[in-house]
Every structure is written in structure tokens, then in C-alpha cells.
Amino acid sequence: MMIMLDKLSFYWQYPFVQYALIVGVLIALCSSLLGVTLVLKRFSFIGDGLSHVAFGAMAIATAVNLSNRFFLVLPATVLCAVLLLRAGQNTRIKGDAAIAMISVGALAIGYLIMNLFSKSSNLSGDVCATLFGSTSILTLSETEVWLCVVLSVLVIAVFLLFYHKIFAVTFDEDFSTATGVSAKTYNLILAIIIAVVIVLAMNLVGALLISALVIFPALSAMRIFKSFKAVSICSVIVSVACAVMGILISILAGTPVGSTIVAVDIVGFFSFGFVGVFMKGAKTL
Amino acid sequence: MQLVACENLTLGYEGEKVVSDLSFTVHAGDYLCIVGENGSGKSTLMKTLLGLKTQMAGRIEIGGGLENSEIGYLPQQTVVQKDFPASVREVVRSGCLNRSGIRPFYSKAEKQMAEDNMELLGIRMLAKRCYRELSGGQQQRTLLARALCAARKILLLDEPAAGLDPKAAADMYDLIERLNHDGITMIMISHDMEASVKYASHILHIGNQSALFFGTKKDYLESGAGHIYAGLGGAQA
Numbered sequence: 001m002m003i004m005l006d007k008l009s010f011y012w013q014y015p016f017v018q019y020a021l022i023v024g025v026l027i028a029l030c031s032s033l034l035g036v037t038l039v040l041k042r043f044s045f046i047g048d049g050l051s052h053v054a055f056g057a058m059a060i061a062t063a064v065n066l067s068n069r070f071f072l073v074l075p076a077t078v079l080c081a082v083l084l085l086r087a088g089q090n091t092r093i094k095g096d097a098a099i100a101m102i103s104v105g106a107l108a109i110g111y112l113i114m115n116l117f118s119k120s121s122n123l124s125g126d127v128c129a130t131l132f133g134s135t136s137i138l139t140l141s142e143t144e145v146w147l148c149v150v151l152s153v154l155v156i157a158v159f160l161l162f163y164h165k166i167f168a169v170t171f172d173e174d175f176s177t178a179t180g181v182s183a184k185t186y187n188l189i190l191a192i193i194i195a196v197v198i199v200l201a202m203n204l205v206g207a208l209l210i211s212a213l214v215i216f217p218a219l220s221a222m223r224i225f226k227s228f229k230a231v232s233i234c235s236v237i238v239s240v241a242c243a244v245m246g247i248l249i250s251i252l253a254g255t256p257v258g259s260t261i262v263a264v265d266i267v268g269f270f271s272f273g274f275v276g277v278f279m280k281g282a283k284t285l
Numbered sequence: 286m287q288l289v290a291c292e293n294l295t296l297g298y299e300g301e302k303v304v305s306d307l308s309f310t311v312h313a314g315d316y317l318c319i320v321g322e323n324g325s326g327k328s329t330l331m332k333t334l335l336g337l338k339t340q341m342a343g344r345i346e347i348g349g350g351l352e353n354s355e356i357g358y359l360p361q362q363t364v365v366q367k368d369f370p371a372s373v374r375e376v377v378r379s380g381c382l383n384r385s386g387i388r389p390f391y392s393k394a395e396k397q398m399a400e401d402n403m404e405l406l407g408i409r410m411l412a413k414r415c416y417r418e419l420s421g422g423q424q425q426r427t428l429l430a431r432a433l434c435a436a437r438k439i440l441l442l443d444e445p446a447a448g449l450d451p452k453a454a455a456d457m458y459d460l461i462e463r464l465n466h467d468g469i470t471m472i473m474i475s476h477d478m479e480a481s482v483k484y485a486s487h488i489l490h491i492g493n494q495s496a497l498f499f500g501t502k503k504d505y506l507e508s509g510a511g512h513i514y515a516g517l518g519g520a521q522a
Contacts, residue, residue, distance in 0.1 A: 040369055161389045166380040171369060178358040179435040226415035230511040269498035270460035 004252060011251050019140045020107045020257070024243045026152040027176065028213060028261075032096065032239030033159050034216035036232050037170050047097065047214040049103035050198045051206075053080045058202075063117035067259060068146070074199050080106075080111055081195035085187050138257065155193045162186060167228050195201035209258045210281035216265035223269075243267050286313040287348050288439055289334065290468055294343035296329045302341065303329055309489050309499040313438075316471045318461075321491035327474045328361075330491070334472070357436035360430050363442050366424075367417060373427050374412040377403055380434030384431075402430040406460065422453030429460070440472040445475060456477055458484055462493040481507060 011017045011258030031047075038046060042199075057076040059071040084098055140148075168176045170188045176183045180250070201210045218238035221231045288309055292305040304326035307348075311317055319327050332338045332404060334345065335358055380402075381395040391399075403409045406426045411419065416427060425445055432440055436447075446454035460479050465471050475481045482486065488505040490498040498508055 040365060042365065116383050122439070127290065163389065164382060164391065167371070167375065168382050171366065171371060171379060172360065172363065172378065174337060174360050174363075175331075175334075175358055175431070175435075176379075177337055178356065178441075179380070180359075226370050226418070227413075228370060228375050229372075231370045265446075 007252060008248065015142075016138050016140065019145045021244065021247055022136055023132035023140060023145060023148050024247050024257075024261070025240050027197070027201045028217075028239040028243035029211040029236055030152050030155045031201055031210070032217040032235045033232065034190070034194055034197055035214040035216075035239075036235055037166055038194070038214055039222075040170050041230075042096075043085070043099075044215050045103075045211065046081070046194065047198060047211040048275065049099040049199075050077050050081055050195060051202060051210040052107040052110070053077050054199050054202050056113075059110035059114045059168075063073070063113050070199070071242070073202075074196065075201050078192055078195040081191040081198075082188060085091055085191040085194070103236070124177065128192040144283050146150045150194055151200055155197060158189060158193055162189060163232075166190065171228075180202065183204070206258050209262050212262040212265055216269050217242070219270045220265075220272040223272040224279065238268055238272070287311070289472075290315055290348065291334075292343075292344045292346075293500070294330075294333070295341040296326050296333055296338075296343065297341050298329065298338070305342075307343070307489075307491070309487075310438075311470060311472060311487075312434075313470055314465075315466060316465045316486045317473070317485060317489060318474065318485035318487070319489045319491065320473045320476075320481050321401060321497075323495070325491040326344040327442060327491060331443055331472070331474060335441060336437075355436045355438055357432035357440040359425070359432045359440065359442040359445055361447060362424065362428075371416045372413055373403070373408060373416055374399065376416055376427050377412075377430045377434060380431035383435055394512055399430070399434055402433045405433070408432045419483055420453070421449045422456060425449065425457055426460070433464075433469075437469065439472070440464070442471065442473040444474055444476065446475070446480070454480070 038044060044209040054073050054077045057073040058069055061072040066072055082104055084102065094196045165176075165181065168181060169183045169190075173183045173187075176186075198210055201213055212219050217235035218231070220238050221234035225231045225234050243261055246264040247257060249255065249264070250260040288369060289311040291310070292308050293305075295302060295305040296307070297303040303324075307330065309317075319330065321327050329338065333340050335356060372473055378396065378399045381398060384390065385395065386484060400409065401411075403412060403472050406429055408423060408430060411423060413429075416424065421428065429440075429445070446457050449457060451493065454477070461471060461473070462484050473481075473485070482502060482505070485502050487501055490505070498505055501506075
């Protein structure tokens with residue numbers, strides 16, 4: 001135990017470890033806030049789809065040597081999020097198919113472009129890092145951390161301000177529109193903050209594992225809690241706790257950060273599921 | 286007082302006509318039942334009245350100082366709601382959102398209104414329960430309480446008794462009748478002919494592509510259309 005604490009306090013001196021923890025907690029917080037809504041709206045896979053779009057945009061940005069890749073990645077992802085969420089019901093190609101199409105398409109084009117234009121000798125390593133985020137959270141610069149802090153604060157503020165509207169629009173879009181609450185506007189706001197969170201999260205866990213951050217905390221919370229408020233609060237706590245634990249474990253054990261966090265999330269999910277079943281059993285006894 | 290007037294409405298979606306030449310009026314205190322077969326355009330009509338869809342032709346006039354946001358709506362349940370973690374109180378309160386504007390929280394008056402409406406519909410003791418764990422009848426009452434929070438003048442009900450057992454359906458119809466007596470105008474879609482002719486004051490019967498009948502219940506039962514359907518439903522008023 002002492003050895004572990006010593007090791008942690010040794011690593012804590014390094015700014016990159018501090019940055020990783022700050023960014024990790026913020027992203028876990030933001031993604032779990034939105035996760036509840038996304039899972040309930042049957043858009044669980046939008047995280048995956050959009051992260052592939054972000055991957056594609058990142059590949060293009062790398063190919064044309066953009067100095068700050070955020071400036072291309074963020075608008076491209078926001079645009080796709082708006083298209084997917086707004087189109088939702090009234091298009092020929094329905095929600096899940098549209099997500100699958102954009103997701104696979106962006107992934108393929110992204111890889112193609114990386115292959116054609118990459119100047120790096122370690123191409124598969126680059127792709128792997130972008131998809132699984134194996135190291136990028138440990139190589140954050142101070143500017144990136146500040147950008148992440150500002151965007152997270154924005155996302156949290158928007159969520160708190162529109163909390164009741166987001167609930168109403170998620171629960172029943174038709175009723176909201178019919179009684180004069182503009183579901184379209186709130187869907188647009190949601191789409192934008194979802195895209196922002198996903199671009200942020202790509203730095204932490206990489207494109208492929210973003211879905212896990214969105215889905216697991218929300219599903220875990222839903223095993224036990226039964227009101228929207230309780231589920232939202234619980235999923236935030238679960239998500240932040242899992243992220244902190246995952247990062248610490250990955251430092252101690254030398255495992256990849258992204259997949260370690262997701263592994264902790266999976267453990268969390270099954271523990272909550274177990275407690276949920278137990279609680280139900282206790283009630284019927 | 287005339288609340289809604291429709292003239293020669295033509296409805297449809299994606300360029301395809303479903304029903305044409307619908308004309309009818311709704312006055313304050315009316316209880317209008319819209320009946321007709323599946324696919325005759327009943328739900329499309331309701332969505333058009335609510336402003337969720339636009340009509341292909343014709344005119345809808347909302348009068349009597351009625352704003353679009355003063356129409357309460359009881360939609361059919363969606364798949365999403367089947368496993369939605371929400372307490373009854375949260376659902377009922379969300380009906381108040383149309384008057385809160387950009388204010389991010391509910392006012393005291395709005396919270397009180399939600400409590401009063403739960404009391405009125407007899408679901409106050411369920412306030413903390415989870416919506417998805419309620420019986421069908423209790424869920425419909427919850428949605429009705431939410432609709433009452435949104436509007437106190439006119440309610441549009443889309444098959445309020447769909448999926449309910451006979452006892453719960455009868456309770457639901459009694460409840461709606463009580464609210465109608467209290468002065469809330471009702472426009473209801475129903476498959477249930479028996480209940481329609483029992484409770485409604487007016488009937489709009491939509492047939493194949495056009496309105497078969499619009500008028501009071503009494504006239505309907507004496508008309509040709511009424512005979513066929515009331516006969517089928519087994520109801521003789």
C-alpha cells in the first residue's frame with residue numbers, strides 16, 4: 001500500500017499526470033451528463049458514429065498540416081451531430097442506419113487519407129493512438145487543458161440551464177412541440193454540446209471507446225435509480241469515480257488509460273446491476 | 286364561444302392525400318369524438334390541429350382568445366417512455382414548461398399547479414413512483430395531469446383508453462367526462478364506438494378520404510353512418 005502511495009505521489013509531481021486527471025474528470029462528467037439523454041433517445045451509438053467523424057476530420061487536418069486540429073474537427077463533428085439528431089424521425093434513412101453510414105464512411109475515408117498523405121513512418125501506431133487514445137491524454141499541453149476546462153464549463157452550464165427542457169424533449173418531443181416548447185431548438189442545442197463533448201473525449205479515450213463513457217454510467221445509474229434527476233446525478237458520480245480510478249490504476253499498472261477507464265466502467269455496471277437485482281429481491285421478500 | 290373552426294381541410298403526408306374536405310367547428314365546452322377506421326387520418330388531423338404538421342389545403346382558425354400554447358395534448362405512448370426513468374412528479378411538472386420561457390427552474394405557482402392536478406386525478410400518492418412501473422391506467426392519468434398543467438381550456442386526446450383493460454378504460458372515460466363537466470373542451474380520437482356515442486356531445490366521422498359526418502351525437506345516431514357503426518359497436522343510445 002505504502003509503495004503504491006509513494007509511486008502515486010512521485011507521479012503526481014509531473015504536470016502531465018495532473019493534466020490527465022483534470023481533463024479525465026471533466027470529460028467523464030460531461031459525457032455522463034449527456035449519456036442519460038442519449039441512451040433514452042435511442043442514440044447510444046451516436047458517440048461511436050461522431051467519434052469516427054472526428055477521426056476522419058482529424059486525418060484530413062493532419063494531412064493538410066493544420067497547426068491546430070480542433071478548428072477543423074469541431075465544426076465537422078458539430079455539423080454531423082446536427083444532421084443526425086435533427087433528421088432523427090423524418091428522413092428516408094432512419095436513425096440507426098444513418099449513424100452507421102456516417103460512422104463507417106468517415107472511418108474508411110479517414111484511414112484512406114492517413115494512408116495516402118501521412119509523413120509518419122509509424123502509420124498503424126498513429127491510427128491506433130487516435131482510435132484508442134493510448135497516450136494522447138498523457139501528452140496534453142497546457143493550452144489544451146484550458147480549452148478543455150472552458151468547453152466543459154460551457155457544456156455543464158448549458159445542461160443546468162436547460163435541464164428541465166432537455167428532460168421534457170427527451171421524454172416526449174411531440175407533447176413539447178404541441179404545447180409550445182420548441183423541441184427543435186433544444187435538439188439543436190443538445191446536438192452541439194454532444195459534438196463538443198465527443199471532440200473533447202477523443203483526447204482521453206480515443207475515438208473507439210467514447211461510446212463506453214457515454215453509455216456505461218447512464219446504464220449503471222438506471223439499474224438502481226428511478227427518477228431522471230437521481231439517474232443524472234448518480235451517473236455523473238459513477239462516471240467521475242470510474243475515470244479517477246481508471247487513471248490511477250493505469251498509472252500504477254502501466255496499462256493504457258482509455259481501456260482501463262472503460263474496464264472500470266464495466267465493473268461498475270455489473271456491480272450496480274447486482275445491487276439493482278438485490279434491491280428488487282429485497283422488496284418482494 | 287367558438288374555439289376551433291376548420292374549413293375544407295385537406296390532410297396528408299409526403300405529398301399523398303389522406304383525407305380531404307374536412308369542415309367542422311368546436312365550441313367551448315364541447316366533447317368532440319373523432320371516429321373512423323385505421324389510416325383514415327384521425328391522428329394526422331390531431332397533429333395538424335396541434336401545429337405539428339401543416340395542412341395541404343384549407344383553413345384552421347383558432348379563436349376565442351385561444352393561443353396555440355394553450356392546447357393540452359394527451360399523445361399515445363411512445364416506445365421511449367416504456368423504460369424511461371422518471372418520477373410521476375417530474376413528468377407532470379414538465380407540462381408547465383410552456384409558460385416558463387427561458388427561466389431554468391419551476392416557479393412556486395407551477396409546482397403547486399402540478400400538485401393540484403395530481404390531486405385532481407388521484408395520483409398524488411404516486412408522485413415519487415417511477416413512471417415505467419405504473420399500470421397503464423395510472424400512466425394515462427399521469428400524462429393527463431401533465432396535459433392539464435399545459436392547458437386548462439381545451440384538451441386533445443389521442444386514444445386515451447388504448448391498451449387499458451375494460452375497468453381502467455371506463456375509469457378513464459369517467460375522468461374525462463368529469464373534466465368536461467368542469468368546463469374543459471375535449472377533442473378525442475377513439476376506436477371505441479360504444480364509448481364515443483355514450484360520452485361525446487359531437488361526432489366527427491372520417492370515412493374513406495372524406496368526412497362522412499359531422500354534427501351532434503343525436504343527429505349522428507339517426508344518420509346512415511351512425512347506424513352502421515353504432516350497430517357494429519352494439520350501442521343504442
